[in-house]
Amino acid sequence: MTRFRLTLAQLNPTVGDLRGNAAKARAAWEEGKQAGADMVVLPEMFLAGYQCQDLVMKPAFVADCQRVLEALAVDCADGPALGIGLPWFEGAALFNIYAVLKGGEVATKVVKHHLPNFNVFDEKRQFSSGDVHGPTTVGAVRLGIPICEDAWHSDVCETLQECGAELLMVPNGSPYFRGKREMRLTHMVSRVIETGLPLVYLNMVGGQDDQVFDGGSFVLNPHGQLVVQMPLFDEAIVHVDFVEGEDGWEAESGEMAHLPDEWEQDYRVMVESLRDYLGKTGFSKVLLGLSGGIDSAIVATIAADAIGPENVRCVMLPSEYTSAESLEDAAGVANALGCRLDELPISGPRAAVTEALGPLFAGTSPDLTEENIQSRLRGLLLMALSNKFGEMLLTTGNKSEVSVGYATIYGDMAGGYNPIKDLYKMRVFETCRWRNANHRPWMKAPEGVVIPPRVIDKPPSAELREDQKDEDSLPPYPVLDRILEMLVDEEASIGEILAEGFDEADVRKVEHLLYISEYKRYQSAPGARLTRRAFWLDRRYPIVNRWRDRFEG
Numbered sequence: 146m147t148r149f150r151l152t153l154a155q156l157n158p159t160v161g162d163l164r165g166n167a168a169k170a171r172a173a174w175e176e177g178k179q180a181g182a183d184m185v186v187l188p189e190m191f192l193a194g195y196q197c198q199d200l201v202m203k204p205a206f207v208a209d210c211q212r213v214l215e216a217l218a219v220d221c222a223d224g225p226a227l228g229i230g231l232p233w234f235e236g237a238a239l240f241n242i243y244a245v246l247k248g249g250e251v252a253t254k255v256v257k258h259h260l261p262n263f264n265v266f267d268e269k270r271q272f273s274s275g276d277v278h279g280p281t282t283v284g285a286v287r288l289g290i291p292i293c294e295d296a297w298h299s300d301v302c303e304t305l306q307e308c309g310a311e312l313l314m315v316p317n318g319s320p321y322f323r324g325k326r327e328m329r330l331t332h333m334v335s336r337v338i339e340t341g342l343p344l345v346y347l348n349m350v351g352g353q354d355d356q357v358f359d360g361g362s363f364v365l366n367p368h369g370q371l372v373v374q375m376p377l378f379d380e381a382i383v384h385v386d387f388v389e390g391e392d393g394w395e396a397e398s399g400e401m402a403h404l405p406d407e408w409e410q411d412y413r414v415m416v417e418s419l420r421d422y423l424g425k426t427g428f429s430k431v432l433l434g435l436s437g438g439i440d441s442a443i444v445a446t447i448a449a450d451a452i453g454p455e456n457v458r459c460v461m462l463p464s465e466y467t468s469a470e471s472l473e474d475a476a477g478v479a480n481a482l483g484c485r486l487d488e489l490p491i492s493g494p495r496a497a498v499t500e501a502l503g504p505l506f507a508g509t510s511p512d513l514t515e516e517n518i519q520s521r522l523r524g525l526l527l528m529a530l531s532n533k534f535g536e537m538l539l540t541t542g543n544k545s546e547v548s549v550g551y552a553t554i555y556g557d558m559a560g561g562y563n564p565i566k567d568l569y570k571m572r573v574f575e576t577c578r579w580r581n582a583n584h585r586p587w588m589k590a591p592e593g594v595v596i597p598p599r600v601i602d603k604p605p606s607a608e609l610r611e612d613q614k615d616e617d618s619l620p621p622y623p624v625l626d627r628i629l630e631m632l633v634d635e636e637a638s639i640g641e642i643l644a645e646g647f648d649e650a651d652v653r654k655v656e657h658l659l660y661i662s663e664y665k666r667y668q669s670a671p672g673a674r675l676t677r678r679a680f681w682l683d684r685r686y687p688i689v690n691r692w693r694d695r696f697e698g
Contacts, residue, residue, distance in 0.1 A: 157351030158349060170191065174225065182225045190231060198271075233256075243257075261294045289312065289314070292315070306340040311393060320358050338368070342394075350379065356418075356674050360381070378417055423451070429456060437472065440546075446478075446590060462526060464495065520553035549658035560670050639653070
C-alpha cells in the first residue's frame with residue numbers, strides 16, 4: 146500500500162523577522178523528519194510574515210527573503226521536502242509564491258494566480274498575477290498547490306485536477322472575522338466535490354497589527370468528509386497520513402480539535418491580538434485608565450488574560466464628577482484581576498489649566514471644551530506614566546463610541562492599542578458576562594467574576610459633568626448599535642434603516658456623527674479586527690466628505 150506522510154505546521158510568524166521565521170520552519174522540518182514525513186508544509190508568506198502590506202514592494206526586503214530561502218533549502222537538504230511561502234521577484238514582476246525545497250534547492254515555485262483585493266487585502270496593488278502552475282511531484286504524490294485565494298475559485302483547482310494532481314494542499318494567510326471558519330469550510334468542500342480530490346487547508350496563527358490569523362487548519366477527503374481538524378488560534382504540528390487505494394488518495398482520520406463558539410472566538414481574538422502586538426513590538430507591560438466603567442473593565446481583563454495581571458497597571462484619575470461608586474468599582478475590578486491600581490487625581494492639573502486659560506475664556510460659558518480638558522489631562526498623565534515606565538498605554542473606546550466620535554482625540558484616544566475597537570457596546574456587555582462565567586487555560590487572569598455585576602448593569606457615563614449619562618446625547622445603545630451596524634457593517638441606505646422602524650432624527654444624527662468623526666479614526670490606535678467592516682483597512686472613507694444620504698420618504 147502506497148503511503149504519503151504530510152506534516153502540517155500551523156505556526157505564528159512575525160512580519161519582517163525572516164531569520165526567526167526560518168528558524169521556526171527548520172524546527173518544524175526537523176520534527177517532520179523525525180516523524181518520517183515525506184513533506185513538511187507551512188502557510189502562505191510564512192517566511193516574510195503576513196500581511197507585509199507595502200513592505201513587500203521594497204526590493205531589499207524581497208532580496209533578503211530570497212537569500213534566507215536559499216539558506217533554508219541548504220539547511221533542509223537531507224530529509225523531507227519543505228513547502229513555504231514568500232514574496233519573489235522574477236525580473237521586474239513581484240509575485241506571491243509558494244516554494245517547494247528539495248535536495249538543498251528550490252525545486253518548485255508556485256505563483257499565486259487570484260489576488261484578493263477586498264476587505265484588508267490589497268494584493269493587486271502589490272503583486273502580479275501568475276499563471277496557474279501544474280502539480281509538483283513529492284514522493285509518491287502529484288501535489289497541486291492553490292495558494293489561498295486560488296482555492297476560493299473553482300478554476301485553479303479544476304485545472305490542477307485536469308493536469309494530474311492527486312492531492313490539493315492549500316497554504317493560507319487567512320485572518321479571522323466572525324463566521325469565517327464556516328465560509329472557509331463551505332468553499333473547500335466545494336473544491337473537493339468539484340475535483341474529487343482530498344484537500345489540505347493549512348492556515349497560520351498569530352496577530353499582526355489589527356488582524357489575527359486563527360489557524361483551524363483541516364483535511365477533507367473526497368466527497369467532503371472532514372477527517373482532521375486542527376485547533377483554532379494555537380500553534381500546532383500534525384502529521385497526516387495519506388493512503389493510495391483503487392479510487393485514489395485518502396487521508397487517514399486524525400486529530401479532531403474542539404472548536405469554540407463565536408463569543409469565545411471573539412474574546413480569544415482580542416486577547417491574542419494584544420498579546421502578539423505587545424510581544425512583536427517589544428512591550429511586556431501595559432497601563433490603562435480604569436474609570437469604574439464597563440469599557441475600561443473589559444480592556445483591563447483582556448490585558449490581564451493576555452500578559453498576566455502582574456504586568457497590567459490600572460490608574461484611576463478622579464475628578465469632582467467621579468462618583469464614589471466609580472471609585473469602588475474600579476478597585477473591585479483591579480482587585481478581582483490582581484492588577485496594580487494607582488490613583489492620580491486630576492484636580493490639581495485641571496485647576497492649573499483653568500487658571501492658564503481664564504483670561505482667554507473670560508465671558509464664555511462652560512461647555513464641551515471643559516469636559517474635553519479633563520479627558521486630555523488624563524491622557525497626558527497616562528502617557529507620562531507610559532513614557533517613564535515603558536508600559537504601553539491601552540485605549541478603551543468601543544466601536545459604538547469610535548463610530549460616532551464619543552472619544553476625545555488626544556485624550557482617552559491616546560495610546561498604542563485598543564482591544565475593543567471593533568466591539569459594539571451591546572457586545573461589550575455580553576462579553577463581560579461571558580468572561581465572568583467562563584475561564585480557559587489560555588487566560589492568565591483569575592477565573593470567576595472579575596467584572597463586578599454593578600459595573601455591567603449601571604448606566605454608562607463619561608462622568609465629565611454632573612449627572613451625565615451617555616444616553617443624554619445618544620440614542621439608547623440597542624438602537625445606536627443597530628443603526629451603526631446597518632451604516633457601517635452593511636452599508637445600508639437611510640431608506641433601508643428607516644424601513645426597520647427607526648426614528649429618522651436618530652438615523653440622521655448617527656449618520657452625521659459617523660462621517661464627521663472620520664478624522665479621529667485616522668488618528669486612532671489600531672485594534673483587534675472582529676468583523677468584516679472593522680475601522681482601518683476594511684473601511685476606507687475620505688476625511689473630507691460633504692455627501693449625505695438624501696433619501697426622502
